[in-house]
Amino acid sequence: MDREIAQWRADTPGTANRVHLNNAGAGLMPSPVLNAITAHVQREAAIGGYESADEAAEAVQSAYAAVAAMLNAKPSNVAIVENATVAFFQALSAFDFRSGDIIVTTRNDYISNQIAYLSLAQRLGVEIRRAEDMPSGGVDPESVRSLLRDKRVRLLAVTWIPTNSGLIQPVAALGAIAETAGVPYLIDACQAAGEIPIDVFALRCDFLSATARKFLRGPRGIGFLYVSDRALSRGLFPLYLDMRGGEWKSADTFTLVPDARRFENWEFSYALLLGLGEAARYAAGVGIAAGGRRARRLAADLRRQLAATPGFRVLDRGIELAAIVTTEVAGWGATDLVRALHLRGINTSASMREYAVIDMDEKQAVTALRVSPHYYNTEAEIDTLVETLRSLVPASTLR
């Protein structure tokens, strides 16, 4: 294991500069990812953007294949887009919602998804129903089952792991419920990709969205959408279809391309796509299950240490917890604390109330420090963070 950790760190230039505990923001890219991107950008400069994409056609196909393999899907089920939000919205826009239609979701869905549901409610009269949580935290599958009995439900949309806590939602159990009810199922897997193995068949989802840059350790500015054969054969396509997904046949007619490319936009970064493919390959080499287990072990260790320290209130709730640790810190707003840690060489991030108003209000928290380790972090780095935090929160500041 020690040799493996040393290798992962040698592959990751950023580990030499920082204690990087912000993988839920953006993971550090390993060198193969960086090299794939920079090599392609250099080819773009040397021979032209379109010409270099043609030259890289085989590598591009293989990037789709690497992403598909990570999902247990076929390359024809993968659409490449700019980020997870665009992926989610492309899927959402495939449903012709009308006034009175219902979207069932959770109390912990991602902020941008929640805002989009509210926008659909305001503009189209769609009703948003949020399933109840269990006392231990996380959505109650029985509440989802009961909400899906309403014949007006058009979609179940669930964020697997929210942005602001370590909660893991029971997405596979919900998939079985959605399938039995005959309701399409959209999963936001943004914080799961690269940390938890994804099998779209076991999840029984119609769509699944994610981004490259977080636990998958790819570049910023690229994401992907899994589109099931079921969704494709139903003829679903995004509201604003462009020339990538549609073929203009006559002045007033178009047809759809047969595969998930119909959810893409014509223009995107081939360099970043190659980086995403490399990230998926690198993750497979490490082993997503084993890497994720190690990341969650580091997170659990940190949670234990913080819970035992006066001045810290760990906020994560749920039966199973991911590699995201959130804590309120006495005497500190999270933004200032992130800045103070940054000055000491430690990367973390701040979760604000407005990122998750339902959850944060329930926890009576205004800000939270978010710490998200990955497999390439070390136990010593966790100890460094804890010591630094203890030095920043002296007993005199405690109420």
Ligand SMILES: Cc1ncc(COP(=O)(O)O)c(C=O)c1O
């Ligand atoms: C749970 C979750 N979903 C979606 C997103 C949005 O991802 P992107 O910024 O790639 O659109 C995030 C980003 O933090 C997230 O945490």
